[in-house]
Amino acid sequence: MIYRFITIEGNIGAGKTTLAKMLGDRLKARLMLEQFADNPFLPKFYENPRQYAFPLELFFLAERYQQLKNMFAKPDLFAEVLVSDYLLMKSLLFARINLLDDEYHLFHRLFDIIHPQVPQPDLLIFLYAPVARLQQNIKKRNRSYEQHIPDEYLFKIQEMYVQFIRQQSLPTLMIDVSDADFEHEPEQFEQIVHALDYEYEPGVHYLSL
Template sequence: MKYNFITIEGNIGAGKTTLANLLAKHFDARLVLEQFADNPFLPKFYENPGQYAFPLELFFMAERFKQLKDLVSQKDMFQSVTITDYLFTKCLLFARVNLPEDEYRLYQRLFDIILQQLVQPELLIYLHAPVSKLQKNIAKRGRPYEQNIPDDYLFSIQETYTHYIRQHNIKTLIVDVSNADFLYNPAHFQTILDALGRDYTDGQHYLTLPG
């Protein structure tokens, strides 16, 4: 293992939390999972995005900041590896899609102030899947408020992530998870483990799972 702080990212339904849990168990790592279920605005947002987008994104930013700030202040001497299933910049990416321009500019000012106080991951693992696969995963996990997410919304999120990764020279491992099964296909999970034993330069690196 070459990295002490790894973040798993991807679109809604890409499998971030599943992979983060598996990696944390394998490496006996400290695991930080997004507490999305605690956001009281989430079901309301899917019913009425225009009215609830701003409080939704503010709540998420506050909760993510609290989690990651605690991570910095409470270093665990017995767990040298930390794995999260979200990047703090996710706040800005979703806000870009969900907020009108004037609210987004205000949100960005707050985000920029907060970002300076956080440590960034050494490696970003980005899980990429087609929207059809994402929709199948969303349906399978069965959260009621997610069942009517439009394809166009998932496309917008996907494009926003892709643009951000390309624009910023972040050390990123992009994994095609179109047919991934990290829980029941040991070769898929082993491919990720092998990849984490390598050094990468800044920028994007692509990983294909075995068939």
């Protein structure tokens, strides 16, 4: 395996955790999954975004940072690969969408202190799906507090991610999952696994399933 630290990113409902678990199992890798259910502000945020956005994003940033620090402080000698279903940078991207300007500037200062302290992935996998498909996936997984996420919010996240992907320098494999079902279509999952055999230059590379 060329890559030792693989991170999977994408919009809400893109299939990040599903793919991370499948790759973790196939590669016999350590798995680092976001503990979003531990964030007590998440259901409250969807009910009242303005009131709970700042504590929501602070909690996520602290939890993600602590999880990354703990993971790399105790390397598992029997598992050479680490697969994660989030990138720490997502904290800043979501903060830009959810916070007022003065809140965002403060959050950005905190992020700039934390971000250099955690390793960056060797490969970023970005799952792209249109908003209509994201909404289908969100409905299917049936988390109560997600059932009324407006399309507009998902579009904002999508735009923010696309802008970030174009500007960043990590080797990035963008996978179009608009019509994909890699969980139930083995050949699609094998395409993804096969794509990990290639060494990618910094920048964006594309894979359609």
